[in-house]
Amino acid sequence: MAELMQDRVEKLKDLDVFVYHGKIYIPNTYTAGAVGSRFLIEIRDNKKIMGTRCSTCDVVYVPARSVCKHCFSQLDKWVEVSDKGTLLTYTVAGQSNGVQPVDPPIIYGIVQLDGASTGMVHMLSEVDFEKLAIGMRVRAVFAEKRVGSILDIKYFAPL
Amino acid sequence: MTTEKKAEKKPEYIKVEIARPRAYKWSSGKYLGKLYKEALENRKLVTNRCPKCKQLLWPPAGVCGRCNVEAGEDWVVMSGEGTVLQYTYLVFPLWDPHYGDRLANPYPTATIKLDDGVFLVHFLEEKDPEKLKNVKRVQAVWKEEGRGRGLGDILYFRTIDE
Amino acid sequence: MGNRVAIVGIGQTYHKSNRKDVTQPEMVAEAVRAALTDAQMKPKDVEAVFTSNMETFEGMYLPDHMMVDEVGAFMKPGLKVNTGGTTGASVVEEGFHFVASGLFDTALVIGFEKQDCGDTTAAITAAVTPVWGKGVATGAIGEFAKQALTYMQKTGAKEEHAAMIRLKADKGACKNPYAHLKLGLKSIEEVLNSGYLVWPLRLLDFCPQSVGACALILASEHKAKKITKKPVWIADVVTVHQEPFRAGSFGDPTGTEEYSQDIAAERLYKRNGITNPTKDICMAEIYEPSNWEEMSHYEHYHFCEKNEGWKMVEKGITEMEGAFPVNPSGGVIATNPIGATPTIRVAEAALQVRGDAGEHQVTRDVHTAMATALGGPNWTVVTLLKRSL
Ligand SMILES: [Zn+2]
Ligand SMILES: [Zn+2]
Numbered sequence: 001m002a003e004l005m006q007d008r009v010e011k012l013k014d015l016d017v018f019v020y021h022g023k024i025y026i027p028n029t030y031t032a033g034a035v036g037s038r039f040l041i042e043i044r045d046n047k048k049i050m051g052t053r054c055s056t057c058d059v060v061y062v063p064a065r066s067v068c069k070h071c072f073s074q075l076d077k078w079v080e081v082s083d084k085g086t087l088l089t090y091t092v093a094g095q096s097n098g099v100q101p102v103d104p105p106i107i108y109g110i111v112q113l114d115g116a117s118t119g120m121v122h123m124l125s126e127v128d129f130e131k132l133a134i135g136m137r138v139r140a141v142f143a144e145k146r147v148g149s150i151l152d153i154k155y156f157a158p159l
Numbered sequence: 160m161t162t163e164k165k166a167e168k169k170p171e172y173i174k175v176e177i178a179r180p181r182a183y184k185w186s187s188g189k190y191l192g193k194l195y196k197e198a199l200e201n202r203k204l205v206t207n208r209c210p211k212c213k214q215l216l217w218p219p220a221g222v223c224g225r226c227n228v229e230a231g232e233d234w235v236v237m238s239g240e241g242t243v244l245q246y247t248y249l250v251f252p253l254w255d256p257h258y259g260d261r262l263a264n265p266y267p268t269a270t271i272k273l274d275d276g277v278f279l280v281h282f283l284e285e286k287d288p289e290k291l292k293n294v295k296r297v298q299a300v301w302k303e304e305g306r307g308r309g310l311g312d313i314l315y316f317r318t319i320d321e
Numbered sequence: 322m323g324n325r326v327a328i329v330g331i332g333q334t335y336h337k338s339n340r341k342d343v344t345q346p347e348m349v350a351e352a353v354r355a356a357l358t359d360a361q362m363k364p365k366d367v368e369a370v371f372t373s374n375m376e377t378f379e380g381m382y383l384p385d386h387m388m389v390d391e392v393g394a395f396m397k398p399g400l401k402v403n404t405g406g407t408t409g410a411s412v413v414e415e416g417f418h419f420v421a422s423g424l425f426d427t428a429l430v431i432g433f434e435k436q437d438c439g440d441t442t443a444a445i446t447a448a449v450t451p452v453w454g455k456g457v458a459t460g461a462i463g464e465f466a467k468q469a470l471t472y473m474q475k476t477g478a479k480e481e482h483a484a485m486i487r488l489k490a491d492k493g494a495c496k497n498p499y500a501h502l503k504l505g506l507k508s509i510e511e512v513l514n515s516g517y518l519v520w521p522l523r524l525l526d527f528c529p530q531s532v533g534a535c536a537l538i539l540a541s542e543h544k545a546k547k548i549t550k551k552p553v554w555i556a557d558v559v560t561v562h563q564e565p566f567r568a569g570s571f572g573d574p575t576g577t578e579e580y581s582q583d584i585a586a587e588r589l590y591k592r593n594g595i596t597n598p599t600k601d602i603c604m605a606e607i608y609e610p611s612n613w614e615e616m617s618h619y620e621h622y623h624f625c626e627k628n629e630g631w632k633m634v635e636k637g638i639t640e641m642e643g644a645f646p647v648n649p650s651g652g653v654i655a656t657n658p659i660g661a662t663p664t665i666r667v668a669e670a671a672l673q674v675r676g677d678a679g680e681h682q683v684t685r686d687v688h689t690a691m692a693t694a695l696g697g698p699n700w701t702v703v704t705l706l707k708r709s710l
Contacts, residue, residue, distance in 0.1 A: 009195075009307040017192040018307065020451040023180040026443045028380025031435070032173040033344040040173050066347050069390035072364040098179070148173045172341040177380070185451055194452075218452050245467035250517040251524075270467055280453060288520065309452050 038078070039064040043153060044146040051116050053077040062116035063150075081115035083140040084159060088112055088119045090132055101151055105129075111138055111156050122150075126157040190219040191309065193234065198312040202301045206277065208233040217277035239299035240319065241273040246283060246291060266315050267291060282315035296321050323421030325710055327545035327552030328671045330360025330538030336501035336531040336656045339437035345379060346388035349433045352534035352661075353392045356429070360538045360548055364393030367538065368425040373402045373412035373432050374660030377447060380439030392431060392536075405448075406608070407560070408432065409535070409663035410694035410702035414558040416539045426541045432664030433534035441530060441659065448697065461610060461697070462527055466519040469613035473521070478616060478631035480521070484509035485634045486612035487525050487654065493641060494651025496680035501531040501656040526654075528610045533658035535665045553671040556689075556705040557593055561585040563699040582621035582693075585701040589691075590623070593705055598623050599638075599645040602705075603687040604673055606666040608695040609653050619647070622693065622703075646683040649673070663694035667704050674708050 007022040032040060035052065042048045051060040052075035054068035062081055067074060090109035093100065100106060107129065110119040124138065138156040146152035187195050190207065197205045206215050207230050209223035215237075216223060216230055223230050248267035266282035273279065285294050297316035306312045332355025340348055349372075357364065370392055372385040385401045388394075404411040409432030416430035445461060472478060488509055494500035504525075506512065515525040545552040563581040586598070595601040607622070609615035616630035624645060625633050633639050639647035650669040653662055670690035672678040688709070694702040 011195075011307065015189075015192070016196045017189060018187040018195040018309070020185040020187070020308070021182070022185065022451060023182050024443065024447045025178075025180045025440075026377055026380050026447065027440050028177045029438045030175040030177070030381075031341050031344055031438065032175070033347050034170065034172065034342050035347070036344060037171060037173040041171060065390070066344075067350055067391045069395045072393050149175070170342070174341060187452075191452055245471050247463050247466035247470065247519050247521070249463075249519055251519075268463055268467075311451070 033066065035064050035066040035075075037148075040148045040150065040152070043142070044148045047083075047142050047146075049081050049083055049113060049140065049153075050078050051081050053079050059117040060115060061118055062113055063120055079115065081113045083113070085111045085113035085116070085138060085156075087124070087132070087134060087136040087138055087156075089134055090124065092129060107132065109138075109156065113140075122153060123155040124157070125155040131158075187309070188221075190221050190230070194219050195307065195309045197236075198301075198309055199307050202312070204237045204239060204273070204299070204310075205234050206237060206275075207231065208235055215275060215277055217279075235275065237277070238274040241271045241279075241297060241316070243269045243283070243294050243297055243316075244272050244278070245270040246294070248286075248288065248291070269294075269297075269316070271297060271316060279310060281310065281313060284315045284317045294318050323418075324423055325542040325545075326417050326420045326539055326555045327542070327549075328537050328555065328667070328706070329540045329545050329548045329552055330356040330358075330362060330536075331668045331671055332356030332359055332537075333499050333535040333661070333665060333668060334533045335499050336533035336658055338501075338530065338532065340435065340532050341437075344387075345384050345433070345435045345438065346391035348435055348532070349388050349431060349534045349536075350391040352433070352536040353429065353431065356536040356538050357393075362427075362538060362548065366427060367393060367429045368397070368427045369416075369419060370394035370397055370399035370429045371402065371412050371416050371419075371431065372399070373404075373408040373430075373664075374434050375405070375408060375441075375444065376403045377444040378439050378441050378659060379435050380444075384435075392429070394429075398425075403660075404702075405696035405700060406659065407663055407694040407696035407700050407702045409659075409661050409665070410558075410667065410692065410704060411560065411663075413537060413539075413555075413664060413667050413704060414560060414702060416537070417555050417558055420539050420541050423541070426544045428539045429536060430539060430664070431534060431536045432658075432661035434658040434660040434662075435532050436530045436658065437532050445697070462519050462522065465527065465611045465614060466522045468617065469521055469526070469611060472613050472617050472630075476616075476628040476631060478613075480513060481509055482616065482631040482634050483526055483612040484512035486609075486615050487512045489634075489640055490612070490648060490652050490654045492651075493649045493681050494655035497650050497655075498679070499533075499656070500651040501533075501658075502529050502651075503655070522611060522613075526611050526613065528654045528657040531656050531658040533656070533661055535658075535661040535668050537664065537668060537671075551675045551677075553674045554707045554710045556707045556710060557589055558702065558704045559585045559589045559592075560702045561588070561700065563701075580621045581699050581701040582618060582695075583623070585693075585703045586622045589703050589705055598691075599625075602645075602689050602691050603685050604646040604649070604670070604683050605691040605693065606648055606650060606670045606673075607652070607691075607693045608663060608666060609648065610657065610695070612654060614695075615647070615652070615654075618693070618695075622691075641681060642684045644685065646685060649678065649681045649683050651681075663692070663702065666692040666694060667706070670704070670706050674706050 051062035052064040107124040137159040211226040246269035416428040561581040619630035670692040673687040
């Protein structure tokens with residue numbers, strides 16, 4: 001790695017000012033926790049999309065989360081929601097920046113699955129940009145090889 | 160009835176690891192730029208002096224934080240010699256925090272007081288733990304290659320006899 | 322001075338090296354729930370939420386923005402603060418200032434760190450400019466190693482004294498249900514036989530990397546009296562900043578410069594009529610990343626004469642049963658979730674004032690307690706707590 005990350009120093013023209021081009025390596029591990037793990041494992045093992053429900057507020061959170069933001073209840077009621085839903089909004093990313101999982105252009109959308117109260121961000125495919133519309137019905141397409149990642153849902157496609 | 164217990168299944172927790180180096184650009188600015196230039200071109204350590212309290216600022220800076228005055232251009236060429244005040248060395252290899260590699264610093268690090276009174280943290284050439292105990296007076300040894308990095312142009316400090 | 326402010330709720334998580342069972346927000350929520358339960362309050366009773374951690378120690382930017390829901394801050398005002406190692410005390414000070422100003426009657430303040438998500442030393446190195454050479458930086462531990470060497474040479478303290486401190490800390494940690502390292506050390510030889518890590522610091526001379534959170538609920542005088550029978554009053558908070566490199570990252574290697582600790586303590590004592598610190602104050606929870614640092618801090622906080630910190634240890638003065646107990650919780654050397662560490666100092670000192678520290682409650686009656694925090698560029702925050710004002 002050190003090789004890849006050699007830093008360099010640039011002296012500005014006509015000025016006694018030096019610019020140091022460096023890189024800092026700070027690894028990041030995100031722990032999905034018990035609730036997040038179960039959400040991902042259900043998709044991986046059973047192709048099931050599960051949410052957590054707050055009965056006080058009558059809200060189903062998808063992706064599942066552990067706390068209801070409205071009433072602060074701890075959520076432990078799991079409900080399966082549909083793999084079909086409605087497109088709430090969308091955009092297209094034309095530039096790549098290295099953190100994206102696939103090559104651009106990428107259609108990003110917010111999808112509210114049937115049975116869920118919240119929208120979730122994911123990608124859309126098998127659709128022409130011109131035909132996209134808010135309110136469009138979509139379904140989840142699962143990846144063949146699933147590893148316990150949100151990308152186990154490969155993308156959403158029109159119904 | 161059997162007393163045999165089924166091994167409890169360990170819950171599976173998912174984690175996502177992201178290992179991407181983050182790039183940054185750091186500008187020396189005018190005052191530190193002078194330090195970098197003198198180190199690069201003349202193998203000299205320079206700094207500027209506060210016009211009010213007459214203390215050396217270190218590293219060179221645009222203001223004296225103690226007096227809250229503009230520091231100006233009263234430049235001083237400092238000695239490359241100094242005295243070791245504190246030192247330490249890695250016994251258990253830590254890591255290179257810059258690149259994330261597992262590797263110990265090759266040389267002991269020390270807090271050195273230059274004869275002009277300023278402190279800096281740098282490497283010592285001496286690696287022998289026993290001999291380190293007696294290291295007092297040291298002198299900067301400049302790098303031959305990969306220069307243009309200010310104090311990084313110094314390879315390490317070498318023991319000198321007095 | 323502004324309005325009176327009291328700590329009315331105290332909560333913390335247990336601490337360990339890693340927590341895969343929770344996300345960062347879920348971990349913080351554990352401390353928040355504990356504080357709310359302690360105060361018998363609901364999230365809706367909290368007017369503002371202040372969070373703090375060491376940005377990038379989790380390997381990510383703005384970790385606090387993810388936890389709005391989990392800490393009960395949804396649609397509430399609040400701020401995030403990061404002042405380096407002192408941050409968990411700065412967030413208490415921030416809440417204190419807001420409530421003292423009368424803007425809010427109740428505030429939740431949180432310190433947290435989930436170090437299993439990032440690389441602390443890499444992040445610390447990112448705070449060093451290339452002037453000083455990132456290769457030279459050995460994170461915090463190299464600095465504390467050099468400080469230990471200086472302390473030894475200057476005061477005549479022996480490795481045995483540092484080992485006694487470690488033993489005292491472990492005794493406290495074993496009695497503290499929330500502490501991280503509970504080693505059950507029996508003798509100073511066990512400490513002296515642990516290998517060198519960064520000479521002259523041994524493995525057991527330095528704090529662990531912990532994962533955890535601590536939350537406090539602050540309230541104005543009229544609210545506090547309604548919420549609890551045992552409010553702990555924040556008498557004063559003093560922050561002093563010091564420019565780091567002139568004096569070395571964690572203090573002056575020659576002993577000729579002023580320390581931010583001295584200035585902070587002098588200011589705090591003067592403002593609060595404290596003439597004899599170990600008499601007027603009943604105990605302290607101090608930020609000691611290494612056992613050597615603890616002895617040095619005894620001196621800089623004026624708990625003893627200069628160069629005599631190790632004598633306090635020898636005489637057992639700072640033991641749990643001693644005349645001036647220090648870190649009965651086990652301290653930082655047992656538990657160090659960095660952003661939460663100074664908040665825990667205040668929380669533990671407050672528990673001592675309330676008489677609620679349980680097994681590690683000190684023998685001496687604690688009507689006044691002090692909590693300290695130490696930050697990278699030798700910054701200091703000291704907090705004074707009282708049973709009655
Ligand atoms: Zn709810
Ligand atoms: Zn000046």
